[in-house]
Each structure stands twice: as C-alpha cells, then as structure tokens.
Amino acid sequence: MSTTARAVICLTLCLAACQVRGFYVPQEMNRTIQKLLRHYEISDEMRFNGNPVFSRTPLSGKIETKKLFLGAVLETYEKLLEHMIKQRPTPSPQTTGGKVLPNANNAIGAETGSKEDVRGKLNYILNKVQDLRRMRYQQQHELLKSLQTLKHIKMDSLEVQSKALWELSWLYEEASDLSTNAIEQRRRRRQARKTRPRLTGRKQTNNKTG
Template sequence: MVARVTTVMGWCLCMALCQVKGSYIPADMNRTIQNLLDHYKIPDRERFNGHPIFPRGPSSGDLQAEMIYMSAVLQTYDQLLNQMLQQLPTATPTSASTSTSTSTSLRAQLSYLLKKITALRTQYYRKHEELLKKLQPLGNVQVGGRERRRGRR
C-alpha cells in the first residue's frame, strides 16, 4: 500500500511542481494533492528516491507515441487510485467521529483526483486507450507452444 501511495503522491507532486508547457493545474487540485501528501506523511527520502515512477516516455518527437504512452500512464494511475479507494476503511457506527471524518475527507480527495484523471483520459486519450486495449492481448500470444506474458520472457 505504501508503494502505491508513494507512486500516486509522487506523480501528483510532479504534476503540481513541474510546469508543463500549455498546462494549468487548478488551485483545488494543488490543495487536494497537498492535503493527501500531509495525510500520508511519506518521508522525502522515499518520495524523492532518484528513481522515476515510470520510465521515460518516447523521446523520438512522435506525438502519437507520446500520447499512447501518456494514455497508459493515466490508465495506471486510474487503477492505483481505484485500488486506494477500495482499501480505505469503511465507516462503521462504532468508529470514532474524527476517524470517520478523516476517512470521508480522504475518500473525497482521492475521488476528486480520480474524477480528474478519468475526465482527462476520456476527453483527450480515448482513441489511444482503444489502441492500448487492442495491443494488450498481443502480450499473451503463444509463440512456439509457450505462452508469452508481459514481464516473463
């Protein structure tokens, strides 16, 4: 769980701090990211460990390749945020009200980020995501009687 949180918070921090040409990060999103960073209390040593979260994308200048790569990155963050939401404790009548309100606030903030990522994916990367879905089964094609899977060769 800590690795996932570190990954998501690292990306969020990167998005908040790195100015990308032509991009705008709303104040609400900056505030949400800061609140999540404050809540999870990830030490700087772990947050900035010198290893990028994702490998560097295609640098060939091919816009389509970069968009496909970004679509895959957004899809991964979508899955991570969904998993983080599922792992949050659910409110129970016996829970302390402070714990419940913190959990509810955290859920709302994660949902906000998830909504923004999903909107970005559906508005700008729909075609690229469809291509990725078509390419994913190719990783499981049987070659020479052996099934090839991503990560195993």
C-alpha cells in the same frame, strides 16, 4: 505505502506533462494532492531515492510516443486511485462486551469524517484523471487495449501460427512503408530548414538591388 505515496506525487508531474494549449492543472487539484500527500507521508530520502513510479524517459521522444505513454500512465493512475479508495477502511464502533462505549459516538464521527475526507479527495483526483483521459487520450486508450490483446496470443496454437504467417506479408509491408515515410518526412524537414535561410538571403539581395 511508499509506492502509493510516490505515485500520488508523480500525478502532478504527469498532469503537467499532459498539458496542451488551453489546459492546465487546476489550483484546487494541486491543493487536493498536497493534502493527500500529508496523509500518504514518506521520508524525503524515500521520495527522492531515484526510483520514480513512472519514468520520464519516454517524455523525451516524439509526440506520438509521449501521447501513447501518457495514455498508459493515466490508465494506470485510474487503477491505482481506485485501489487506494478501496483500501480506505470502514470505521467500526468502539465496543466492550458487545455494547457501544459512551464516548464512542464522537470518536466514530471524527474517525468517519477523516476517512471520508481522504476518500472524497481521492475520488476528486480520480474524476480529474478520468476526465483528462476521456477528453484527450481516448484514441491512445483504444490502442492500448489492442496492444494488451497481443500479450494473450496463443503461441502454441497451430491455427494462430498459420494465420500469423498468412498475415505477415501485408503487416511487414505496412511496417516498412511507415518507417520509410517517417524517414522521408525527416529528410524533407531537414532540406526545408536548409533552404529557408537562402531564400531569405536572396530576398534581401533583391531588395538592395532594386
């Protein structure tokens, strides 16, 4: 329960981090999360114990790193929310000796309404997460699927070992070129920032001379 509750509150922070221009966390979604937190309640000590479900460290990196990380976070939320929905118990009638008790129907109705209410809210949040991932993070989702296949490479296979050695040259070249290009782009940006004030200064000098 504690991990689930921490994950629910992390969802608000995650969606805030996922914001792009023209997108925001809807008020209805915020209200729904707050209502769910009353159901998945934990102590403040547990909530703020310094062990978040999702680390914020990758969010301090470059935009490509952020998008890849947040794409993985949204996919994890999908699985978690689906699991939470499956955890919702199916209400059963109160019986004695195989017969339903006289006041059981009202109790069952209230119990069912409460459980269905939580299930409905979880489904609403799940749909919001799925919509965001489809709209903004589909490319990251495909990349993550490709990354997951790397975990299942058969290291002991002679075929895999031979093919991997055969493919290493061009993959090594791709990796080297990408790294070199990134370094060159950073160098050009630094030079552009250094020369920009000088150009402005020259323009001001020319204006005064004229």
